Amino acid sequence: MGGNRVRALVDRRVAAIARVSSPLATEAALTRGFCVTTAGRIRRAGWCFAWRGLFVAVLLLCCMRCASAQNGSPQKIADGVWFLIGDSSKGYSNTTIIEMNSYLAVVDANYPARAKELLQVVKGLSKKPVRYVFDTHAHGDHAYGNSVWTAAGATTMAFGGVVTEMDRWEPARWQAAMVKRDDVRETGEVDVQRPRKVIDGESFVLKDKTREVRFLFLGWGHTPGDGYVWLPKERVLCTGDAAVNGPRNKLLDANIANWPDVLDKALALRPLHVLPGHGEAGGPEILSGQQMFLRDLYRGVKVQADMGKTPAEMHIKLPDSDSNWVPNRSDGLQQDIETVYLELTSHAPAGSVPHVWK
Numbered sequence: 001m002g003g004n005r006v007r008a009l010v011d012r013r014v015a016a017i018a019r020v021s022s023p024l025a026t027e028a029a030l031t032r033g034f035c036v037t038t039a040g041r042i043r044r045a046g047w048c049f050a051w052r053g054l055f056v057a058v059l060l061l062c063c064m065r066c067a068s069a070q071n072g073s074p075q076k077i078a079d080g081v082w083f084l085i086g087d088s089s090k091g092y093s094n095t096t097i098i099e100m101n102s103y104l105a106v107v108d109a110n111y112p113a114r115a116k117e118l119l120q121v122v123k124g125l126s127k128k129p130v131r132y133v134f135d136t137h138a139h140g141d142h143a144y145g146n147s148v149w150t151a152a153g154a155t156t157m158a159f160g161g162v163v164t165e166m167d168r169w170e171p172a173r174w175q176a177a178m179v180k181r182d183d184v185r186e187t188g189e190v191d192v193q194r195p196r197k198v199i200d201g202e203s204f205v206l207k208d209k210t211r212e213v214r215f216l217f218l219g220w221g222h223t224p225g226d227g228y229v230w231l232p233k234e235r236v237l238c239t240g241d242a243a244v245n246g247p248r249n250k251l252l253d254a255n256i257a258n259w260p261d262v263l264d265k266a267l268a269l270r271p272l273h274v275l276p277g278h279g280e281a282g283g284p285e286i287l288s289g290q291q292m293f294l295r296d297l298y299r300g301v302k303v304q305a306d307m308g309k310t311p312a313e314m315h316i317k318l319p320d321s322d323s324n325w326v327p328n329r330s331d332g333l334q335q336d337i338e339t340v341y342l343e344l345t346s347h348a349p350a351g352s353v354p355h356v357w358k
Contacts (some may be wrong), residue, residue: 072084072085072086072087074097074121074125075281077096077234077236077273077275077281078231078234078236078273080098080099080100080210080211081096081097081098081099081231081234081236082096082097082125083095083096083275083281084096084097084118084121085280086110086114086141086278087114088248088278090111090113090114091111091140091141091181092110092111092114093108093110093114093142093240093241093277093278094108094275094276094277094278094279095107095108095110095114095118096108096229096238096275097118097121097122097125098211098213098229098231099125099126099128099210100128100131100206100208100210100211100213101208101209101210102128102208103128103129103130103131103132104122104125104126104128104129104130104131105130105131105132105133105134105206105213106118106122106130106132106133106134106149106154107133107134107136107229107238107240107275108133108134108135108136108142108143108240108277109133109135109142109143109144109145109146109148109149109156110141110142110144110145111140111141111144111145111181111183111184112144112145112147112148112183112184112186112187113182113183114145114183115145115148115149116145116148119148119149119152129153129154130149130152130153130154131154131155132154132155132156132157132197132206133146133149133154133155133156133157134156134157134158134215134227134229135156135157135158135162135195135227136158136226136227136228136229136238136239136240136241136242136277137158137162137165137222137226137227137240137241137242138158138162138163138165138166138170138192138223138225139223139241139253140173140174140177140184140192142240142241142277143158143162143166143192143195144177144184144192146192146193146194146195147187147189147193148187150193150196155196155197156193156195156196156197157195157196157197157198157199157204158195158197158198158199158225158227159198159199159202159215159217159225159226159227160198160199160225161217161220161223161224161225161226162195162223162225162227163194163195163198163225164224164225165223165224165225165253166192166194169357170191170192171190171191171192173357174189174190174191174192175190176357199215199227201217202216202217202218203215203216203217211231211233211234212231212232212233213229213230213231214229214230214231214232215227215228215229215230216228216229216230218242218262218265218266219255219258219261219262219265220254220255220258220259220262220349220351221242221254221255221258221259221262221263222240222241222242222249222251222253222254222259223241223253223254223351224253224255224351226240226241226242226262227240228240228266230269230271234272234273235269235270235271235272235273236271236272236273236275237266237269237271237273237274237275237287238275239266239274239275239276239277239286240277241276241277241278242259242262242263242266242277242290243263243266243274243276243277243286243287243290243291244276244277244278244279244286244290244325245276245278245279245280245281245282245286245289245324246278246279246280246324246325247324247325247326247327247328248277248278248279249278249290249325249327250335250358251335251336251339251340251350252335252339252350252351252355252357252358253350253351254339254349254350254351255343255349255350255351255352256294256297256298256339256340256343256349256350257298257343257349258349259291259294260291260294260295263287263288263290263291263294264291266287267284267287267288267291270284271283271284271287274286274287289321289322289324289325290325292321292322293318293322293324293325293326296318296319296322297316297318297322297333297336297337297340298340300316300317300318301314301316301337301340301341301344302340302344304316305341305344305345310341311334311337311338311341314337314341316333318333335358339355342355
């Protein structure tokens with residue numbers, strides 16, 4: 001079988017595998033060259049044998065990488081860029097560690113216990129100190145570890161909207177977390193520590209001879225202070241919870257109508273790697289999937305609200321393509337339906353209307 005034909009067949013098979021799960025998409029692309037080479041070497045043995053070998057090779061390499069992600073080991077995304085998946089059973093968010101010429105920058109402070117773990121993890125990655133820790137937004141799993149990092153000598157930072165949200169909702173949310181979480185209670189603090197550096201405007205840049213890191217505010221989506229971290233050379237985008245990979249998002253503090261438009265701006269960056277606040281790393285399909293889920297949900301609730309139905313009377317059926325983002329809470333979509341309905345009937349972003357964190 002000719003090399004071009006083998007390549008075309010492999011590309012089709014790899015695309016089919018990639019559609020199964022977004023984490024596999026990146027792995028499939030990375031292993032394409034290996035597959036084509038393997039096919040060329042064994043094509044004389046017959047296409048059936050060749051395809052079986054290719055299929056096993058792709059799945060084996062993908063599973064090895066996914067296993068690394070699931071056990072919390074740092075995943076190397078690019079030279080000097082590592083991604084760590086947080087333990088969802090402990091409420092942790094994901095973390096990205098970025099190596100600069102003389103220091104490290106960390107994306108998301110996490111909860112206090114995870115922050116302490118990460119201080120040990122970074123020692124195994126680099127001898128350089130952590131200089132900056134960026135809170136993508138104000139929620140506890142992304143910011144409640146602030147004081148752990150500053151005690152270790154780092155400067156925490158965030159956009160102004162993060163501090164505004166903290167001033168609005170804290171210390172009530174912190175004190176509620178104290179009841180449930182030993183690590184928050186054991187800090188001995190009664191409120192979340194605010195970021196030490198507040199970014200004015202919509203961007204901030206760290207740049208040295210190693211790389212450039214851009215901190216971007218693209219608009220109110222998940223929260224009013226959502227911050228993205230963009231590495232233009234490596235085409236790596238860290239999203240916080242503005243885009244997650246899986247059923248791990250809450251809409252309570254969101255501007256739901258505006259959120260998909262913000263994700264359009266993120267997609268316009270044309271990222272190769274998308275590192276979400278929860279779930280496994282992937283590509284731009286994480287952004288577009290989160291976006292479509294939000295648009296479909298908003299549209300579905302609006303149609304039934306226009307018919308005079310209340311949230312309790314609504315039955316929203318989303319397309320199968322949205323299934324990755326449908327909440328796995330006991331009430332299913334109900335909380336999200338109620339939040340969209342609140343936004344529609346209030347004629348204001350849901351997050352701007354008084355509400356209780358659930």
